[in-house]
Amino acid sequence: DQQVKQNSPSLSVQEGRISILNCDYTNSMFDYFLWYKKYPAEGPTFLISISSIKDKNEDGRFTVFLNKSAKHLSLHIVPSQPGDSAVYFCAASAQGGGADGLTFGKGTHLIIQP
Amino acid sequence: DAGVIQSPRHEVTEMGQEVTLRCKPISGHNSLFWYRQTMMRGLELLIYFNNNVPIDDSGMPEDRFSAKMPNASFSTLKIQPSEPRDSAVYFCASSLLAGSYNEQFFGPGTRLTVL
Numbered sequence: 001d002q003q004v005k006q007n008s009p010s011l012s013v014q015e016g017r018i019s020i021l022n023c024d025y026t027n028s029m030f031d032y033f034l035w036y037k038k039y040p041a042e043g044p045t046f047l048i049s050i051s052s053i054k055d056k057n058e059d060g061r062f063t064v065f066l067n068k069s070a071k072h073l074s075l076h077i078v079p080s081q082p083g084d085s086a087v088y089f090c091a092a093s094a095q096g097g098g099a100d101g102l103t104f105g106k107g108t109h110l111i112i113q114p
Numbered sequence: 115d116a117g118v119i120q121s122p123r124h125e126v127t128e129m130g131q132e133v134t135l136r137c138k139p140i141s142g143h144n145s146l147f148w149y150r151q152t153m154m155r156g157l158e159l160l161i162y163f164n165n166n167v168p169i170d171d172s173g174m175p176e177d178r179f180s181a182k183m184p185n186a187s188f189s190t191l192k193i194q195p196s197e198p199r200d201s202a203v204y205f206c207a208s209s210l211l212a213g214s215y216n217e218q219f220f221g222p223g224t225r226l227t228v229l
Contacts, residue, residue: 019153032215034218036220041221041222041223042222042223043118043205043221043222043223044205044209044220046156046217046218046219049215051215065144088216089157098163101145101147101159101162101170101173102159102218104156104157104158105156105157106147106156107156107157
């Protein structure tokens with residue numbers, strides 16, 4: 001049973017517009033959430049994270065929003081650029097991420113169209 | 115600054131053979147993780163170590179899989195005997211243990227094909 005779900009396998013967005021990637025989770029013990037970006041033939045690269053005590057974290061063009069009551073988080077990329085085309089994974093941890101394994105969603109393939 | 119190093123990058127072997135995957139974590143990191151990525155199951159945690167000690171191996175699929183971390187700078191994942199369904203990309207990741215809310219840094223992965 002998947003504890004972290006990314007229901008959109010793919011998303012196509014025009015360059016310069018906003019990309020919104022969604023993620024839902026079921027385990028209420030999760031207290032740390034991360035987004036990773038992955039290019040083909042490479043390992044996942046950390047993008048941004050948020051702990052459960054916050055509802056928003058921003059880093060440049062990337063913002064992650066957390067809605068604990070809905071068990072939902074989203075990643076906003078503004079403005080979208082061609083280099084953002086990749087697979088994005090949502091991940092969650094029950095012990096802060098560093099000392100505990102991550103549970104991943106299956107990913108969303110983001111395609112930025114020129 | 116070297117990231118997580120994995121070897122080999124690609125491995126093709128025949129069913130029944132022993133396979134050993136290797137990982138060197140980022141210097142100074144105390145936690146090491148092995149993940150597997152398949153089309154069906156996505157990225158799943160196999161086992162992780164804190165300060166070289168295995169903490170949770172509940173994700174290891176069968177007794178054919180074993181992992182060791184003899185020192186802070188080296189870990190192996192062994193499959194013996196290998197089967198075609200073990201074909202996947204295996205990732206190693208490391209992170210700081212001290213404190214909480216530390217991201218994990220992934221290596222480039224080993225693509226394993228078992229014929």
